[in-house]
Amino acid sequence: MTNISMNVNGNGLTHEVPDNTLLVTFLRETLGLTGTHVGCDTSQCGACIVHLNGESVKSCSLFAAQVDGAEVTTIEGIANGDKLHPMQLAFHENHGLQCGFCTPGMVMSAIELVTKNKDLTEREIREGLEGNICRCTGYHNIVKSIQDAAVKMS
Amino acid sequence: MYSTKYVKAKDLSIAASIVTDAEDGKFLAGGMTLIPTMKQRLASPDCLVDLAGCGLTGIEDEGATIRIGAMSRHVDVAESAVIQREIPAIAGLASQIGDRQVRNRGTIGGSLANNDPSACYPSALLGLGGTIHTQNRSIVAEDFLTGMFETDLDEEEIIIAISFPKPDKAAYVKFPNPASRYAMVGVFVAKFPDEVRVAVTGAGEDGVFRASNLEAALNENFNAEAIVDGSVSSDDLMSDIHASAEYRAHLIGEMTRRAVVACE
Ligand code: FES
Ligand code: FES
Numbered sequence: 001m002t003n004i005s006m007n008v009n010g011n012g013l014t015h016e017v018p019d020n021t022l023l024v025t026f027l028r029e030t031l032g033l034t035g036t037h038v039g040c041d042t043s044q045c046g047a048c049i050v051h052l053n054g055e056s057v058k059s060c061s062l063f064a065a066q067v068d069g070a071e072v073t074t075i076e077g078i079a080n081g082d083k084l085h086p087m088q089l090a091f092h093e094n095h096g097l098q099c100g101f102c103t104p105g106m107v108m109s110a111i112e113l114v115t116k117n118k119d120l121t122e123r124e125i126r127e128g129l130e131g132n133i134c135r136c137t138g139y140h141n142i143v144k145s146i147q148d149a150a151v152k153m154s
Numbered sequence: 155m156y157s158t159k160y161v162k163a164k165d166l167s168i169a170a171s172i173v174t175d176a177e178d179g180k181f182l183a184g185g186m187t188l189i190p191t192m193k194q195r196l197a198s199p200d201c202l203v204d205l206a207g208c209g210l211t212g213i214e215d216e217g218a219t220i221r222i223g224a225m226s227r228h229v230d231v232a233e234s235a236v237i238q239r240e241i242p243a244i245a246g247l248a249s250q251i252g253d254r255q256v257r258n259r260g261t262i263g264g265s266l267a268n269n270d271p272s273a274c275y276p277s278a279l280l281g282l283g284g285t286i287h288t289q290n291r292s293i294v295a296e297d298f299l300t301g302m303f304e305t306d307l308d309e310e311e312i313i314i315a316i317s318f319p320k321p322d323k324a325a326y327v328k329f330p331n332p333a334s335r336y337a338m339v340g341v342f343v344a345k346f347p348d349e350v351r352v353a354v355t356g357a358g359e360d361g362v363f364r365a366s367n368l369e370a371a372l373n374e375n376f377n378a379e380a381i382v383d384g385s386v387s388s389d390d391l392m393s394d395i396h397a398s399a400e401y402r403a404h405l406i407g408e409m410t411r412r413a414v415v416a417c418e
Contacts, residue, residue, distance in 0.1 A: 002160055019160035019202075020192075043190045044333070046255065055229075055258045061189045062259070065160045066182075066204060109254070130335065131253030 004068040008033070009077025017064050024048045024059035027074060035075040035104050039133070046132035049105040050074045056112040058131070075104035078111065087111050087149040096145030098136035106132050110146045118154045122147065156198040162207050166289050169203045170310040176201035181312060183225060183264030186256050210263065210314050215240060218320060221287075224263025224313040228252070231262060241282070243324035243342070247274050250328065252335050263313040269361055271302045271392070272336040274328060276362040281326075281342030281353035284318040302361040321346050325416035327409045328356070331396055338397050339405035341365075343413040345376060352410060357391050357402040368410050378411040 005014040008031060017026055027033045027050070038060055039047030048060040051073040078085040087107050090096065097103040106129070113120060113128040120128070125146050126139070134142060160182075163169035173179035180199035182188060191197040210225040213234045220240050222231060231237055232249035251257055251265075251274055265275040266286065278284070279295045286293045288311045298306050307313070321344040328340035337356035344351045350372040352365045371380040386406045391399035 018157065020155050020158050022155075022189075022193075041193060043186070043256075046253075049255060052258075056255050057258050058255045060193075061186060063160055063185075063189070063202075065162070066185070066206065068162070112254070128254060131255045 002065045002068075004064055006067055006069065007071045009073055019063070019065060021064045022060055023050070023062040023064045023067055023072075026064040027059060027072075033074050033076050037101055037104055039101060039105075044131075044133060045102070046105040046109060046129075047102050049108040049132070051108060051112065054112075054115075056109050056131075073108075075107060078107070085111070086152045087114070087146070090145040090149035090152065091142070094141050094145040094148055096137065096141045102132060102134040102136075106134065106142055110142075110149065114146065114150045114153055118150065120146070120150055155192050156195060158192070158199055159201045160204065161201065162204040164207055166208055166312055166314070169205060169208060169312060170289065172201065172203050174310045179203060181205055181267075183267070184227060184260040185264075186252065186260035187264070187268050187270065205263075205312065208312075210312075213237060216317065219317040220244075220320065221315050221317045222262055223315050224266075225261050226263075228257035228260050228262070228265075229254075232257065240320050241318060241324060243321075243326050243344070244278055244282075244318065247278055247326040247342070250274065250330070250335070262316060266298075266316065267305060267307060267313055269299055269301075269303055269305050270336070271358065271361040272331075272334075272338070272340075272356040274326065274337055274340055274355060277337075277340050277342035277353040277355040278318070278326065279316065279353075280362050280364060281344045281351050282318045282321060282324065283344075283351060284316055286313055287315045287317065288313055299362055302359070304361070319346070323417040325413040327412040327416060329405050329409060339402055339409050341406060341409040341413050343372070343410060343417060345372075345417060349373060350376060354406055357406055359390050359392055365406065365410070368406075372410075372414065376414065376417075378414045381407050381411050381414070383407065 037047035039045035043061045050059045179201040182202045182204045211223040214221045228248040228251045237245045324344040326342045328337040340355040342353045352368045355362045386403040388399035388403040391402045393399040
């Protein structure tokens with residue numbers, strides 16, 4: 001067992017976890033933050049993407065213990081009260097989701113993309129989503145949502 | 155996943171001694187290969203020693219060489235102003251590894267220590283004739299890369315940095331597997347004042363290798379036209395569900411031509 005402390009969505013917390021606990025398991029099962037999904041066993045789908053100190057990472061491929069002392073933001077932590085994050089709003093308005101399973105990962109991935117590069121081309125968005133798989137939308141509306149959010153976030 | 159013990163080491167000697175004492179201890183760098191492998195139960199180390207606290211970062215221009223700390227992540231290498239200026243081929247290579255999330259965690263030292271036959275970095279190490287520095291010694295590329303998933307590292311040996319000589323020109327071009335983004339074939343071409351080096355990843359049955367007949371052709375004439383069809387033999391190349399040995403041989407020629415063009 002290892003003692004870990006981290007800040008999740010603005011709340012500092014300390015827990016004791018088995019050493020082989022993945023970050024995604026800790027978020028979902030210990031903290032009940034089930035917005036972060038698990039879509040694969042091979043680190044390819046990106047449904048589990050969260051921000052670690054502001055950068056997107058796959059929480060299924062990290063041990064919770066590695067994240068000790070860090071700041072973690074999940075999909076539950078990006079809205080401002082009832083006010084959706086501009087990226088969430090853009091997905092809503094542009095029909096950027098169907099079943100919604102990939103959406104938390106898509107949104108977290110997209111926020112990093114747009115924050116790092118304001119003038120994203122469509123190609124850069126598509127390449128930037130290499131680590132996210134959507135089984136429903138065919139990606140067009142996801143790309144449209146991100147383009148829309150990029151304008152609103154700048 | 156099997157249970158394991160996790161330790162964040164404060165320095166290299168502690169890290170090395172924990173792995174020496176463990177039954178099956180492993181060093182953990184970015185974990186982008188090791189953790190998925192453990193999830194699949196293909197690896198079950200009883201102890202993981204995280205090197206994140208050992209300070210193996212930093213990228214330095216040393217004049218004739220660039221020295222990259224082993225725990226530098228792919229994103230650090232891709233975005234480093236020093237590397238973009240001095241050996242842009244390495245920055246470009248790093249920017250194409252895996253996906254953004256893998257690049258935010260995966261490290262150059264971890265990739266080289268694993269020496270995956272389809273990984274990109276081994277081709278830069280061999281193509282540039284780089285040197286691996288561990289806590290004990292320095293190892294040149296040819297001695298370090300001993301075969302598929304094999305290196306010359308001893309069990310308790312840790313890569314601390316890698317140095318790459320600056321070429322006149324260099325380029326890396328890969329044909330990525332569309333799902334995994336690993337190289338189905340990746341070719342690193344480097345032109346030095348006295349020689350041209352061509353290293354191929356993703357294709358060799360023994361891992362990364364130097365294509366000596368392509369090097370000879372390019373030493374003669376550093377031009378894409380110097381690579382004629384059929385100049386790469388399919389002997390000793392991998393054949394799998396993704397590509398036959400013959401197709402890989404063809405890709406090696408084509409990726410080499412593109413790399414030469416990219417050098418111009
Ligand atoms: S669950 Fe993490 S990448 Fe699929
Ligand atoms: S909306 Fe269903 S997987 Fe993307």
